[in-house]
Amino acid sequence: AQSVTQLDSQVPVFEEAPVELRCNYSSSVSVYLFWYVQYPNQGLQLLLKYLSGSTLVKGINGFEAEFNKSQTSFHLRKPSVHISDTAEYFCAVKKKTSGSRLTFGEGTQLTVNP
Amino acid sequence: GAVVSQHPSRVICKSGTSVKIECRSLDFQATTMFWYRQFPKQSLMLMATSNEGSKATYEQGVEKDKFLINHASLTLSTLTVTSAHPEDSSFYICSAGGGGQPDNEQFFGPGTRLTVL
Numbered sequence: 001a002q003s004v005t006q007l008d009s010q011v012p013v014f015e016e017a018p019v020e021l022r023c024n025y026s027s028s029v030s031v032y033l034f035w036y037v038q039y040p041n042q043g044l045q046l047l048l049k050y051l052s053g054s055t056l057v058k059g060i061n062g063f064e065a066e067f068n069k070s071q072t073s074f075h076l077r078k079p080s081v082h083i084s085d086t087a088e089y090f091c092a093v094k095k096k097t098s099g100s101r102l103t104f105g106e107g108t109q110l111t112v113n114p
Numbered sequence: 115g116a117v118v119s120q121h122p123s124r125v126i127c128k129s130g131t132s133v134k135i136e137c138r139s140l141d142f143q144a145t146t147m148f149w150y151r152q153f154p155k156q157s158l159m160l161m162a163t164s165n166e167g168s169k170a171t172y173e174q175g176v177e178k179d180k181f182l183i184n185h186a187s188l189t190l191s192t193l194t195v196t197s198a199h200p201e202d203s204s205f206y207i208c209s210a211g212g213g214g215q216p217d218n219e220q221f222f223g224p225g226t227r228l229t230v231l
Binding site: 043045098105107109 | 120148155156160205207222223
């Protein structure tokens with residue numbers, strides 16, 4: 001079985017500051033890794049994903065994440081946040097098997113203050 | 115990316131009635147659809163996985179007679195909440211995958227807010 005731990009439930013930052021949202025996972029098999037963003041009363045939007053290859057993955061809206069196999073981490077970063085980045089962020093993993101489910105972390109609420 | 119729609123986006127019903135939520139993949143044929151439930155300030159909880167033409171696989175603790183899932187075609191899955199009660203009030207989200215889309219990705223619908231009075 002897989003599990004995902006998002007180490008911070010809430011992250012408040014000021015506008016234009018850098019931010020890192022932390023994610024650690026546990027799995028006995030190789031997995032794909034994802035970050036999703038959810039705005040209030042909306043579904044999930046994919047920010048980025050790691051499948052293989054380069055461990056630094058760039059996504060939409062200026063976000064990037066780095067896969068660290070030895071530390072089983074997949075932290076999300078952005079060098080300068082905007083007010084519009086305020087949202088809930090979910091880290092997720094998925095076994096490399098056809099039709100397998102996503103396992104989500106508990107989510108991190110990012111609040112960007114002016 | 116592919117587009118998944120849900121209808122309705124919001125529904126309010128009386129206790130004891132049944133509510134049907136539709137999930138459609140608009141531009142691809144989804145061989146697998148997933149139904150999630152999300153309580154306020156919480157993560158998504160997988161309720162069931164459905165493959166076109168076969169019975170849904172429910173997660174432990176999810177009542178299959180209460181949450182009826184039908185995946186009759188490659189573009190449509192429905193979730194029916196039968197005899198709804200206030201504790202069924204939640205945000206329900208579907209996702210779809212397969213059908214030529216990258217095997218590693220699911221595409222999410224916008225969600226349906228169910229309120230049972």
